Amino acid sequence: MAPQSISVQPSASNLFSRSSGKLLVITRGEGVYCWDREGRRYIDGSSGPVCVNIGHGVKDVAEAVAHQMEKISYAHSSRYTTESVLECAEKLARFAPPGLNRTYFCSGGSEATEAAAKLARQYHLEQGGGSRYKIIARWQSYHGNTLGALSMSGNIARRRRYVPLLLDFPHIPPAYCYRCPFGKNREACDIDCALALEAEIKTNGPQYISAFIAEPVVGATLGTVPAPEGYFQVIREICDRHGVLFIADEVMTGLGRTGRNWGIEHWGVEPDMITTAKGLAGGYMPLGACIVSDKIAEGFNGAFAHGHTYGSHPVACAVGAVVLDYIAEHKLVQRSAELGRYLHERLVKLYDHSTVGDVRGLGVFAGIEFVKDRTSKKPFPASVGFHRRVLEHCLSRGLLVYPGVATVDGFDGDHIQVAPPLVVTREQIDEIVSILDAAIGEAEREVL
Numbered sequence: 001m002a003p004q005s006i007s008v009q010p011s012a013s014n015l016f017s018r019s020s021g022k023l024l025v026i027t028r029g030e031g032v033y034c035w036d037r038e039g040r041r042y043i044d045g046s047s048g049p050v051c052v053n054i055g056h057g058v059k060d061v062a063e064a065v066a067h068q069m070e071k072i073s074y075a076h077s078s079r080y081t082t083e084s085v086l087e088c089a090e091k092l093a094r095f096a097p098p099g100l101n102r103t104y105f106c107s108g109g110s111e112a113t114e115a116a117a118k119l120a121r122q123y124h125l126e127q128g129g130g131s132r133y134k135i136i137a138r139w140q141s142y143h144g145n146t147l148g149a150l151s152m153s154g155n156i157a158r159r160r161r162y163v164p165l166l167l168d169f170p171h172i173p174p175a176y177c178y179r180c181p182f183g184k185n186r187e188a189c190d191i192d193c194a195l196a197l198e199a200e201i202k203t204n205g206p207q208y209i210s211a212f213i214a215e216p217v218v219g220a221t222l223g224t225v226p227a228p229e230g231y232f233q234v235i236r237e238i239c240d241r242h243g244v245l246f247i248a249d250e251v252m253t254g255l256g257r258t259g260r261n262w263g264i265e266h267w268g269v270e271p272d273m274i275t276t277a278k279g280l281a282g283g284y285m286p287l288g289a290c291i292v293s294d295k296i297a298e299g300f301n302g303a304f305a306h307g308h309t310y311g312s313h314p315v316a317c318a319v320g321a322v323v324l325d326y327i328a329e330h331k332l333v334q335r336s337a338e339l340g341r342y343l344h345e346r347l348v349k350l351y352d353h354s355t356v357g358d359v360r361g362l363g364v365f366a367g368i369e370f371v372k373d374r375t376s377k378k379p380f381p382a383s384v385g386f387h388r389r390v391l392e393h394c395l396s397r398g399l400l401v402y403p404g405v406a407t408v409d410g411f412d413g414d415h416i417q418v419a420p421p422l423v424v425t426r427e428q429i430d431e432i433v434s435i436l437d438a439a440i441g442e443a444e445r446e447v448l
């Protein structure tokens with residue numbers, strides 16, 4: 001590896017990487033900016049994979065880590081706890097919806113999904129519902145990469161290779177208004193996508209269904225797609241009618257990202273569990289959580305038969321506590337709502353490009369879906385790699401965004417997510433939009 005090269009080819013290093021392409025070596029970060037080895041500055045237009053919500057280089061976090069490490073770095077959660085873990089749980093209970101007060105901590109989003117699945121199963125067992133085990137999820141969703149979480153994830157591109165290893169969980173169509181799976185438009189919408197849950201529960205037999213899991217705004221795999229108005233109210237009623245628990249996957253949408261504390265608040269319903277990660281420790285530490293309702297906590301007689309060595313990690317929880325303080329002190333939830341409105345107003349300009357099919361999202365959380373033809377909504381063939389071209393042109397102009405593929409149906413389609421840290425300013429939003437404008441224009445000139 002050449003020490004001074006700005007990027008590294010994984011095969012020429014000692015890494016076994018998730019990427020076949022070159023990795024840019026990032027050396028420093030501050031606020032919404034990152035720098036590479038040559039001192040080139042980039043705007044982090046997606047907070048990494050939508051996790052660096054409070055921005056890079058916050059000194060309070062570094063101090064909290066050092067302080068906690070000086071006191072105690074590790075205590076096994078089966079028999080011990082620390083003040084930092086208790087404090088983080090207390091702060092999270094205050095941040096969570098009123099009826100969700102008890103938290104199980106883990107080390108990321110996939111682990112939170114796994115924990116939620118097992119919590120739901122054990123809850124039913126203890127409540128005399130021992131036949132309930134299946135989790136219904138939605139196609140084109142993402143709930144994590146471990147095998148249980150991938151069994152729930154409905155993104156075909158991520159599942160394809162591993163199908164023989166996956167649990168056979170049912171999936172219903174996504175709430176994807178731009179390409180409504182029921183062929184409706186907004187005016188004719190009867191929320192068939194929510195009603196599909198009841199049909200699926202009946203087909204399987206309600207006595208076998210443990211929970212339904214969904215992202216309030218589908219992030220990585222669909223490109224920031226909020227469910228339509230009324231959707232989660234119908235979902236909540238269906239779950240209640242059939243004794244099915246409702247898990248809101250807020251790994252991406254939690255912690256103020258959508259302009260509310262939790263994405264699900266936009267629909268005014270309370271889930272039985274919230275899974276979260278990413279923004280909880282702001283990208284500074286691996287931390288995930290499963291926050292459960294009083295109903296679950298009270299209906300749970302035994303101890304939760306599950307755990308990992310690094311669950312409830314004292315240092316990760318110290319970071320979680322300081323990130324929650326930072327969000328409150330800097331009013332980042334309100335900021336996300338206000339600046340989100342500005343971001344979406346500005347992104348409308350991108351419709352000047354014929355390849356921009358749909359711009360959507362909530363708060364400082366936006367997605368842009370690209371199409372070859374706006375009238376027919378036909379996507380580019382995967383071989384064109386349109387998202388990759390946009391990504392490269394953004395990168396060369398100093399902007400990092402989060403790309404996605406297989407948007408349309410798990411095979412075709414391109415999108416990017418735009419979700420800068422919630423400390424972003426209006427001027428920085430203008431800069432992001434102007435780079436996107438130039439980068440999309442450049443990609444179009446190459447392929448149209």
Ligand SMILES: Cc1ncc(COP(=O)(O)O)c(C=O)c1O
Nearest residue numbers: 108109110142143144251252277
């Ligand atoms: C909605 C959602 N759930 C779960 C996960 C998995 O989280 P992790 O990558 O921390 O395991 C992700 C990651 O992108 C996600 O977006």
